[in-house]
Amino acid sequence: MxxxxxxxxxxxxxxxxxxxxxxxxxxxxxxxxFNDAKEYPNDTNEGNIxxxxxxxxxxxxxxxxxxxxxxxxHYYKNLKCSSTRSAIGMNFMLRYQLANPDQYLILDSDMFxxxxxxxxxxxxxxxxxxxxxxxVFENRIVRYAWMGIIYLDFRKIEDGYxxxxxxNYGVTDCGGLTEAWVNGLLKPNExxxxxLELNWNKEDNFNTKDVYLFKxxxxxxxxxxxxxxxxxxxxxxxxxxxEDNRNINDLIFCEIYDGIFLHYQSGCNWRGEGLEFxxxxxxxxxxxxxxENES
Numbered sequence: 013m014x015x016x017x018x019x020x021x022x023x024x025x026x027x028x029x030x031x032x033x034x035x036x037x038x039x040x041x042x043x044x045x046f047n048d049a050k051e052y053p054n055d056t057n058e059g060n061i062x063x064x065x066x067x068x069x070x071x072x073x074x075x076x077x078x079x080x081x082x083x084x085x086h087y088y089k090n091l092k093c094s095s096t097r098s099a100i101g102m103n104f105m106l107r108y109q110l111a112n113p114d115q116y117l118i119l120d121s122d123m124f125x126x127x128x129x130x131x132x133x134x135x136x137x138x139x140x141x142x143x144x145x146x147x148v149f150e151n152r153i154v155r156y157a158w159m160g161i162i163y164l165d166f167r168k169i170e171d172g173y174x175x176x177x178x179x180n181y182g183v184t185d186c187g188g189l190t191e192a193w194v195n196g197l198l199k200p201n202e203x204x205x206x207x208l209e210l211n212w213n214k215e216d217n218f219n220t221k222d223v224y225l226f227k228x229x230x231x232x233x234x235x236x237x238x239x240x241x242x243x244x245x246x247x248x249x250x251x252x253x254x255e256d257n258r259n260i261n262d263l264i265f266c267e268i269y270d271g272i273f274l275h276y277q278s279g280c281n282w283r284g285e286g287l288e289f290x291x292x293x294x295x296x297x298x299x300x301x302x303x304e305n306e307s
Contacts, residue, residue, distance in 0.1 A: 013039055013115040013131060016108075017123075018046040018081070018101040020056050020280045021063050021287060023070050024294035025121045030074055031302045036272075038130040041117075045071050046108075048081045048101045055092070056280065058287050079108065094282035095179045098186040102159050102177035110173065113166040120160040122279025124301060126249075127242050127272040131163070134224070134270075139168045139197065141224035143269060146207050149183045155204050157190040161226065161269050171196065197222045229268040231277055232260050239264070240271050248300045249274075256293070258285075 015033060019026055026045055033043060049064035050057055057063050064080070071078035081104050091097055102118075109116055117131065135141045141163035147154045159177055166172055171193065179188040198204070202220045210218055211227055218225050229239065236243075236250050244250060258265035258278075267275035276297065281287055 013041045013117070014044055014112075015041050015117045015119065016044045016046065016105055017119045017121050018048050018098075018105060019067055019121045020048050020050075020097075020101075022121065022279055022290060022294060023063075023066055024291065024298055025276075025279060026067065026070055026074070026076070028124050028294070028298050028301055029119065029121075030076060032125050035303075036125045036128050038128060039132060041131075042077065044077045044079060046079050046081055046101065046105055047071075048097075048104075050086075051083050056097070060287075094280065095185040098159060099177045099179055102186060106172075106175055106177065109164065109166055116164045116166065118159070118162045118164070119273075120275065120279070122276035123161050123269070124274045124276070124297075125272060126246075126274045126301065129272055135163045136165075138163075138165070138219075138224040139222040140164050141226060142194075143226040143228055144194075144204055144207060144210060145184070145187065147184050147188075149180070153206065154180070154184060154188065154191055155194060155206075156184060156187050157194050158185075159187045160275060161273055163224070194223075226270045228270075229264075231265045231267050232263040234264060235262045236264055239268065242271070243268065243274075246300070252296055252300055258283075 015037070017029060030043060033041070045067065047064060047067045049067055051061050051064050053059040053061055068078050068080070081101060085104055086097070086100055105118070115131065142157040143161060145156050145158040164172070174193045174196070176189040177187055179186050194204075197220065199221050205213065205218045205225070207228070210225055211230070236254055253264050253266055256265050266277055269275060278285070279290060281290060
């Protein structure tokens with residue numbers, strides 16, 4: 013089994029994922045970092061062209077396999093659309109997955125496991141597990157797999173070549189072009205819920221034969237008092253989430269997926285808070301999630 017992530021500009025995220033996976037993931041796995049940092053100045057690195065080399069060196073120090081995404085894989089240097097950049101990275105990783113069939117857990121660079129998980133026990137009966145994203149377009153609902161966290165078992169998936177992490181411009185974000193593949197997973201009489209139906213349904217009866225659907229607490233929907241108990245028992249983490257100046261009226265900006273994954277959100281700086289802001293927030297989170305004895 014392999015856990016893979018694509019990193020653009022934040023080395024701290026690699027450390028947090030490395031140590032939290034080591035602590036909480038119960039399966040044997042290989043952690044692979046795809047290095048998508050740029051060797052030329054652009055808005056993702058704020059002019060620091062050494063980040064790519066720093067990522068490579070950190071992976072070497074931690075014993076992590078690091079695969080570099082060629083800079084010329086991006087079709088032009090000053091690509092502004094974060095969804096397009098994400099899609100390019102995801103499709104590059106997809107080529108690796110198709111060439112190396114295995115169980116894959118794909119994590120956004122700022123998605124962290126914060127509680128115990130046995131992949132085979134929770135997702136092993138399914139071909140895939142993902143959060144279903146939806147958008148309304150021309151009086152229909154477009155449902156597709158969100159790229160932030162997804163489990164894919166390429167030992168069971170026969171039509172992986174149909175996957176495409178591109179997006180419909182002006183309609184969806186990264187992953188919009190997975191719609192046809194996602195719909196092809198349904199059996200007769202099965203259907204997907206809307207994200208609202210999924211997140212607020214307490215019966216857990218929306219999983220299909222081949223698809224496990226993640227529930228989510230999305231950003232700016234709940235206060236910390238409404239978070240799951242396994243999060244609330246970590247007082248330092250709650251304080252960290254509450255002090256985030258990206259919150260709105262006590263509604264937490266960070267997100268939770270499947271009750272055990274914390275999504276920091278906007279970690280690649282697509283909102284433009286600045287790399288220094290994210291580095292400081294990352295250092296605080298690292299101190300909370302990583303025990304000194306583990307590092």
